[in-house]
Amino acid sequence: MDAGERARAAVVVTGSELLTGVISDRNGPWLAHELSELGFEVAHVQLVGDRLGDLDRALRYAADDGCVLIVTSGGLGPTADDLTAEVVASFAEAELVLDEEMHTRIGQILEGFAARTGFGGPALDEATRKQAMVPRGAVALPPVGTAPGLVVPRPGGPLVVVLPGPPRELQGMWPAALAAEPVKELLSGVPGTEARSLRFFGLPESEIAATLREIGAERDLSGVEVTTCLRRSELEVDLRPRPGAAGVADALHGELAARHARHLVSADGTTxxxxxxxxxxxxxxxxxxxxxxxxxxxxxxxxxxxxxxxxxxxxxxxxxxxxxxxxxxxxxxxxxxxxxxxxxxxxxxxxxxxxxxxxxxxxxxxxxxxxxxxxxxxxxxxxxxxxxxxxxxxxxxxxxxxxxxxxxxxxxxxxxxxxxxxxxxxx
Amino acid sequence: MDAGERARAAVVVTGSELLTGVISDRNGPWLAHELSELGFEVAHVQLVGDRLGDLDRALRYAADDGCVLIVTSGGLGPTADDLTAEVVASFAEAELVLDEEMHTRIGQILEGFAARTGFGGPALDEATRKQAMVPRGAVALPPVGTAPGLVVPRPGGPLVVVLPGPPRELQGMWPAALAAEPVKELLSGVPGTEARSLRFFGLPESEIAATLREIGAERDLSGVEVTTCLRRSELEVDLRPRPGAAGVADALHGELAARHARHLVSADGTTxxxxxxxxxxxxxxxxxxxxxxxxxxxxxxxxxxxxxxxxxxxxxxxxxxxxxxxxxxxxxxxxxxxxxxxxxxxxxxxxxxxxxxxxxxxxxxxxxxxxxxxxxxxxxxxxxxxxxxxxxxxxxxxxxxxxxxxxxxxxxxxxxxxxxxxxxxxx
Missing domain, CATH: 3.90.950.20 (CinA-like)
Structure with a gap:
């Protein structure tokens, strides 16, 4: 790994319904984008079923793959196939213990639910208790819906951030996850990288490729990761500098904008x-x-x-x-x-x-x-x-x-x- | 693995743009659905970047995870970051050789393109040649766009089906992939499973969960994999029998439809x-x-x-x-x-x-x-x-x-x- 390499992160999305094609995952792309903006190279996004062994293997795969951070989504609900907290605790070699504060908090949230629906009794108590179980040494993140999130350090790494599956809850909990002490500490060692974006209309991808080849023959562009993405009639080009290559990215950004000015829609990410x-x-x-x-x-x-x-x-x-x-x-x-x-x-x-x-x-x-x-x-x-x-x-x-x-x-x-x-x- | 377990398959989707959140993957859910319908248990869907090592690790991970079939999408284009054929060949321990018939065919397709755009010369010849390289022993699938697909047997398994990234090309090539000899042979050993679907409107997921618990307390439902998916106001319930459990699935299907008749939209998958x-x-x-x-x-x-x-x-x-x-x-x-x-x-x-x-x-x-x-x-x-x-x-x-x-x-x-x-x- 040379000095210009970025820290690697991985996303693990759980949900059996994602593996039968019933529904498309929205959390993977969202988390990948956030992690990229924070400066990580996202090694992979894995969609796995609600199966104990598969989730465990996915975590170990990301760890073996040199990832310093894993973000999971889903599997935090009250039912038996919601296994994430249990699997992550075992992965992090930490015992699950009841978080009293969280227990009270979830109890209060579910009380309102129970009053509205008439649902309650021992089944509700059990669900409350299950959702308040936290791996020892982890930070619990307050619920946005009913399920709390978790930040779980593993001895020797990686750090695991556990978030709920509903996109609204996941996105709502993200700021709290970033503010949690172990995540802040990790981020302090990851130089941020902001992508320079260019949006073109009616420009074939092959023309951008040709321009990149031309410029690349004149000078070294290896410090900039270029992603081109054709969305129907729009071409979005993202330039993401590796540490130390911000100047190269800025120059390339200016040159692509100038050479293809006729098709340029925006040069600052505006849609x-x-x-x-x-x-x-x-x-x-x-x-x-x-x-x-x-x-x-x-x-x-x-x-x-x-x-x-x-x-x-x-x-x-x-x-x-x-x-x-x-x-x-x-x-x-x-x-x-x-x-x-x-x-x-x-x-x-x-x-x-x-x-x-x-x-x-x-x-x-x-x-x-x-x-x-x-x-x-x-x-x-x-x-x-x-x-x-x-x-x-x-x-x-x-x-x-x-x-x-x-x-x-x-x-x-x-x-x-x-x-x-x-x-x-x-x- | 007991007798009722299904054969496992995996999906590997390549494309660095999927890992910066620029675009959402559509091929993963589509392939997962097709594989589920064919009777496979989809172990995972992995999204990986256009990086040689990451793609290779993803294939090995699926192989180690007991998958007998891996379907990949993307990375078949003419540019340097299109690595899939090369990586799969090495994974399958097969040398890449020029497929003369495919070479001629791609040449003809690109001729029309060159005539329209004025693009041509050595760069085009090189692109044509690159896309016609096929691992020895593999079956080449005719291009739907310009890139051919591949069916690549690996000694000891798994079988790898390599498809292009554009969803239209991928979906267009799927029937040819299923008709290829090695895939047909593999499928002959996988008992098909057709999901029984129920679609409800205005029914909370918790009510279906309660009904399933009630019925599950009376008789064994373990032969049926139940996936519930709430899409805004509609709840879709898929019942997928493991081998030998078709009768159990049918009975459960009828019972769920009858108990929640008031909210039932369709019981045959109709939208x-x-x-x-x-x-x-x-x-x-x-x-x-x-x-x-x-x-x-x-x-x-x-x-x-x-x-x-x-x-x-x-x-x-x-x-x-x-x-x-x-x-x-x-x-x-x-x-x-x-x-x-x-x-x-x-x-x-x-x-x-x-x-x-x-x-x-x-x-x-x-x-x-x-x-x-x-x-x-x-x-x-x-x-x-x-x-x-x-x-x-x-x-x-x-x-x-x-x-x-x-x-x-x-x-x-x-x-x-x-x-x-x-x-x-x-x-």
Whole structure:
């Protein structure tokens, strides 16, 4: 391990439902991101079932793999298949003992629950007691739901942070975990690393790869870990310096931004959604949507952000031709002449939405989402966009977007967000 | 290992971007589900970076853990950090050799790409050659994108199936992987197991747990693996029999369905979305939406399914009070008297949507999604729903839904789907 290597951490997520594909894990990516930001190299994320042996093996695997920190999620509930505290205690060679303070606290929380539901008696007492058992020498973290978390030092390492499975509880407990003495001590020896982010729209991953090769031929970039991630039509590039390479990362960040300025959305991690909200607020503009193939997905995305009522007037999902005409005033003759999927209809949807909602900017989207309904002239994936504004801007596009029905609708929503951003920026 | 144990399989997903939390993995859950359906017990899903040592350790860990099958995803591209073929070859103690047929095939695929982009020359030749290198004794699977997959037997086991990272390519290649001789042979020794599914709406997980304890006290259920998964307002229960326990699983399935009939949505794995589509088609009904806090999320969900134009007329996202009045005819006095979030306005939104789109069934949703805007009488999470139909049904609800802004909007969409289903079923 050379001096520039980062400390390694691992994530262990428990839950048998994650191994039958019933549900997707949200805690692994969230914890991996937090650990990366703190300066760790995340060695791996393991999803394991609620089985004693498997959980134990996962912990030992991470320890053997040189990890100084393991974060677990799940398995802290009151039922028999919630085994994490027991397994971690044995892994850390510590006996489980009743934490009186925690016992009282959980008792109080569950009292309210019992009063509401009528559930109680010996089963409740047992559940309370189980959740208050803490490995000797561990730090208990106060419950966000009913289950406390744990910070468990193991002789010789690694340190194990045990968190509950529900994402809301896990994320809510994270600050307390970081503030716990053993974690603070560990972190003091891990130099932080902040990723430099670049977000591009419409830039192929291969072009960034080519630029990186070119620059890499001129100078040493090995101190910077580059992660590129294509999310539909957006390309996110993260530059994460190893200790001592912050300058190299900054220079590379500037150079990538400059070379691909035409496709650059943001160079500071800001999302397209944040940029659009800020631009609309700055202009004092209200937006209205007229959607066909996206079926409300764009309106819903605009409303995702708290406070969106300050810039979202509303929208119409005009899925049928009759609705396009009746609700947004698209002339029936226009549909007959050019077809429902046409640049003309996209513009009429934008103008109609703007007019009906008294908005400053309108967007129309109409396309062939598939899987059926494509023709040679208008294949599946052909989508017409138009943004029109009260101050006379008209921005139109009609690309053929790749992928499945879901892909096409999601990409269309992305394109819509970017065209709105362009209009709101007036560029 | 007793006779009832299932064969174990493991999933190894590679990609450094998965370990910085930039992106969530979709292949792990998908493969875990497929492997479970085939009858395997999935021991774990590991997410590892594009690092030679980490990938090798992940494979050895799965082998040591008694897995007879490992499926990998990712790391098959043309760039230097795409290491999977090399690592798997070394793991399987097989030399990498050029597969001439695959070389020609990839060359043809990339020719089209080169012609479109102008990219070519020695770099392209090298990429083609790299992707056509196959471990001796392995079966190459034809590319769905540009990268071929691999089925690599290791002396003494396990069998390794190597698939590309893009979900579309991975899923597209899966049937060919299952049809490959070594996989077929392995599967012939694994008794299949089909999960019995139950889907409930509005049933707390604790009630299912209590029922399972009760039945478990009467007779032995150990042959059935029960997975419960709460997805917002729906509870999915999967019963997976171990070899020989199909009868026990069937009896339990029937009993759970009967005891909780009031909350049962489906007992055969059918989703709410499928049930609603079928019910609307059977009635020949068109649906229209009038959404406020969900902002188009319900309309978008209705349009998710191919062929939805047969039963979705459209919808209005009436986010502002003016829009509610202008587009859906909600009287301004009604809003002034009862508030925009009220059962009265929900009903007017439903009636308005139905009238404006000429639909048979309309739904109105208006609520306080938060994080601000709650009052004592109408706290954050208070959402009013109303479904009205041309044949005179009126179904209204006004629950207080828990969670964040995103949770409340998603739960509201779920509730909306279930109320529409109830109306379409006429029950």
């Amino acid at each position: 397209t959604d944040e940029l659009l909200a800020a631009a609309l607020l700055e202009r004092g503009w209200m937006v209205a949507t007229g959607e066909s193939c996206t079926g409300g997905m764009l309106a819903s995305r605009l409303v995702d952000r708290a406070g969106s009522s300050a810039y979202v007037a509303g929208g119409v999902v005009a899925y049928s031709n009759e609705a396009k005409t009746a609700l947004l005033g698209v002339p029936a003759e226009m549909i007959a002449e050019h077809g429902a999927v046409s640049p003309e209809v996209a513009r009429a949807l934008a103008d109609g939405a703007r007019a009906r909602f008294g908005a400053d900017v309108g967007i129309g989207i109409t396309g062939v989402a598939g899987p059926d309904g494509g023709t040679e002239a208008k294949p599946v994936g052909y989508v017409c966009f138009c943004v029109t504004t009260g101050d006379g801007q008209v921005i139109a596009r009609d690309p053929v977007l790749p992928g499945s029905r879901a892909d096409i609708r999601e990409r269309s929503t992305d394109v819509g967000m970017h065209l709105l951003l362009r209009a709101a920026r007036g560029s | 709410t979305d499928e049930l609603l589509a079928a019910a609307l088609l059977e009635r020949g009904w068109m649906v229209a939406t009038g959404e406020s806090c969900t902002g188009g999320m319900l309309a978008s969900r209705l349009v998710d399914r191919a062929g939805s134009s047969a039963y979705v007329a459209g919808g209005v996202v009436a986010y502002s009070n003016e829009a509610k009045t202008a587009l859906l005819g909600v009287p301004a006095e009604m809003i002034a008297e009862h508030g925009a979030v009220s059962p009265e306005v929900a009903r007017a939104l439903a009636d308005g949507a139905r009238a404006r789109f000429g639909a048979d069934v309309g739904i109105g949703i208006t609520g306080v999604a938060g994080p601000d805007g709650g009052t004592e009488a109408k706290p954050v999470g208070y959402v009013c729903f109303c479904v009205t139909t041309g044949d005179g049904q009126v179904i209204a609800r006004d629950p207080v839904l828990p969670g964040s802004r995103a949770d409340i909007r998603e739960r509201s969409t779920d509730v909306g789907m279930h109320l529409l289903l109830r109306a379409a079923r006429g029950s």
